[in-house]
Amino acid sequence: MTHEAAGVRGGIADNDLAKIVAAYGLGKARAVVFLPAGMMNRNWRIETERGVFALVDVPVPKARRSLDVLRSLAAGGLSVCPPLLTAQKEPVLEIDGRAYCLLPWARGVHREGSRLTIGEANRLGRLLGRTHQALAAEGSGLEPATGRPQTKVTTPEAAAADRFLKMIAALDEPQAFDLAAARALRQRKDLLAVYAADRPGDE
Known part of the structure; x- marks a missing residue:
């Protein structure tokens, strides 16, 4: 198994990795690759006997709510990756003050908006609209909005x-x-x- 040594940027301590694969029932970890392009969180591609997954370290306070919302969106048929649950049916794994979540690995590449065709941009807009509707629906796990966002429009x-x-x-x-x-x-x-x-x- 290969992974970055603990202490380097993006590295996962061996004891953390062992607890992660055990908690999610992943079997043996074959390779762990740090993904430097992630936003806000540290992300890894983790290859195991059970398959390939995205491992994310997350801030605990909002992690559970956000992941619960993600699962409700997936249940509504939206194209999101629902988080995997630990053996204790938890979406977040806490280890010595650090928290991780595990998601199915989504194959593909990130494309900037300027590279989308008109048809792709249209489909993306429709998906975003459905996502906003699902987030506003009762039972999404989010509190109702108390006001409308406002922005200054320049002539x-x-x-x-x-x-x-x-x-x-x-x-x-x-x-x-x-x-x-x-x-x-x-x-x-x-x-x-x-x-x-x-x-x-x-x-």
Whole structure:
């Protein structure tokens, strides 16, 4: 069996690994590979006699709630990976203050949004919509939302001014014209904000 030595970035102590494979009934661990591209948590690809899995170390406070929600989404037919349970039917394994969860290994590669085709983006949007509906449904494990999120919307004119201001700010040695243009752009943004309510409609 190969895995990174304890103490190096992403390494798992041998005693932790032994407890993990025993708790989930994985049999012998054949290989453990640290995945440096993970976000927020440390992640590993773990190959065992029972199969290949994703091992994640998770912060305990919200781990159980999040994993319960994940299982409810999977039960609703959504394309998520439900967490595996330990022999004690727990989705989270705690070892000396550290916590782990185990998920089925999802084959494939992560693709950035700009690489999706129109059809793929459409399917992704539909999936996200179904996910939001499932999360808002009663019994999802989440508390009902108490308010609607709000965001500040920038007008196209203000966005254009911001874009030019960033271009000027990026200049190594702005000329007098550049500085005058920056002042005019900031003044334009101020005027747009002051008189936004007086802007005529589309008709």
